[in-house]
Amino acid sequence: MPVLECTGLGKKYGRVNALEGLDLSIEPGRIVGLLGPNGSGKTTLIKLACGLLTPSAGQIRVCGQAPGPKACAQLSYLPERMAVQSWMTAGQLLDFYQDFYADFRRDAAQQMLADLGLDPKKKIQQMSKGSREKVQLILVMSRAAKLYLLDEPIGGVDPATRDYILSTIIGNYNPEAAVLISTHLIADVEKILDEAVFLKEGRVLLHSEVDALREEKGMSVDELFREVFRC
Amino acid sequence: MKWKFSSDAPIYTQLVQQIQTSIVSGALPPGERLPSVRDLATEAGVNPNTMQRAMTELERDGLVHSQRTAGRFVTEDKTRIDEAKRRCASQQIQSFLEKMEQLGYSRCEILLLVEQHMKGEC
Numbered sequence: 001m002p003v004l005e006c007t008g009l010g011k012k013y014g015r016v017n018a019l020e021g022l023d024l025s026i027e028p029g030r031i032v033g034l035l036g037p038n039g040s041g042k043t044t045l046i047k048l049a050c051g052l053l054t055p056s057a058g059q060i061r062v063c064g065q066a067p068g069p070k071a072c073a074q075l076s077y078l079p080e081r082m083a084v085q086s087w088m089t090a091g092q093l094l095d096f097y098q099d100f101y102a103d104f105r106r107d108a109a110q111q112m113l114a115d116l117g118l119d120p121k122k123k124i125q126q127m128s129k130g131s132r133e134k135v136q137l138i139l140v141m142s143r144a145a146k147l148y149l150l151d152e153p154i155g156g157v158d159p160a161t162r163d164y165i166l167s168t169i170i171g172n173y174n175p176e177a178a179v180l181i182s183t184h185l186i187a188d189v190e191k192i193l194d195e196a197v198f199l200k201e202g203r204v205l206l207h208s209e210v211d212a213l214r215e216e217k218g219m220s221v222d223e224l225f226r227e228v229f230r231c
Numbered sequence: 232m233k234w235k236f237s238s239d240a241p242i243y244t245q246l247v248q249q250i251q252t253s254i255v256s257g258a259l260p261p262g263e264r265l266p267s268v269r270d271l272a273t274e275a276g277v278n279p280n281t282m283q284r285a286m287t288e289l290e291r292d293g294l295v296h297s298q299r300t301a302g303r304f305v306t307e308d309k310t311r312i313d314e315a316k317r318r319c320a321s322q323q324i325q326s327f328l329e330k331m332e333q334l335g336y337s338r339c340e341i342l343l344l345v346e347q348h349m350k351g352e353c
Contacts, residue, residue, distance in 0.1 A: 029280070030280075031278055163276065166276060167273050167276060170269075170272050170273045170276070170277075170278070170279060171269070171273050173269065173272075173279045191236060191242055191275075191276055191277045191278065191281075192276065192277060192278050193278060194278055194280055194281075210242070210278075211241035211242055211243055211281065211284075212241075214238075214239075214240060214241045214242070215240075215241045218239050218240075219238060219239060220238035220239070222238070223238060
């Protein structure tokens with residue numbers, strides 16, 4: 001059963017079509033890059049999967065479930081913006097997540113905080129932008145979910161931390177779970193992807209295995225993206 | 232192992248080449264136990280499925296073999312390793328010859344240049 005399945009999915013904001021007739025299926029064990037220019041519908045798709053938005057047309061299913069509490073229990077979502085209380089410390093956030101999610105792996109979270117030199121006693125509001133993003137990513141990756149939805153997880157951090165985050169994603173690899181990563185930093189993520197999905201104006205322009213694309217086109221996904229979306 | 236990837240070829244073929252180089256050069260000696268696919272993938276910063284695919288390819292070439300519970304090992308068959316080494320050498324020579332021909336040298340001239348270079352006259 002696909003971990004994420006969209007059929008004829010559409011979303012309108014007023015008269016603007018953010019997504020239109022989108023069909024997409026993501027199988028367990030896959031790490032998938034959700035790639036597209038600004039405004040192509042990446043965040044809208046992720047928010048629909050989380051149930052933060054409701055579709056205007058079509059269907060979206062997470063592990064066979066319509067968006068709702070059951071679907072949410074299976075998915076771990078990293079929003080584009082900070083979504084944790086900034087008066088809390090990193091340690092308090094771990095408590096909070098542990099209360100909320102049965103699948104929260106506290107040991108893993110503590111290990112990652114230590115690896116990145118983050119003080120569990122420090123408040124989020126006292127941290128730099130990069131450190132806040134790291135804490136949030138740690139919370140998200142410490143869950144044993146079936147679907148990880150990461151909306152631009154490496155945008156705000158330095159290249160060394162980017163490598164750590166990507167190796168965390170690889171290290172957490174679970175053949176029963178899928179990871180969907182939306183990003184503009186294609187060159188950085190493409191080595192860890194199984195598949196790439198190109199979104200254009202709310203539709204799937206291309207959905208293929210990364211190595212098959214490289215073989216067929218003789219170029220990296222990053223180069224292909226620049227060619228396809230040349231302005 | 233140091234990993235480097237170029238953008239014009241599939242990742243898995245580059246993994247196969249790099250592991251093969253380590254085996255034929257002796258950096259990974261015959262009979263050596265390889266780290267798990269997950270550890271190798273983390274080290275190389277690549278997708279675990281891609282690393283798995285590279286391993287399958289190397290197994291097909293007979294350069295590594297897996298033992299159900301013990302893990303994956305470099306072959307102890309020296310002739311296989313020598314064959315692979317010869318194949319690598321022949322690929323290198325081929326690509327060298329192509330580049331020299333692009334520069335406009337004939338095969339005879341190339342041979343002469345190589346000989347001169349080896350004697351330190353070039």
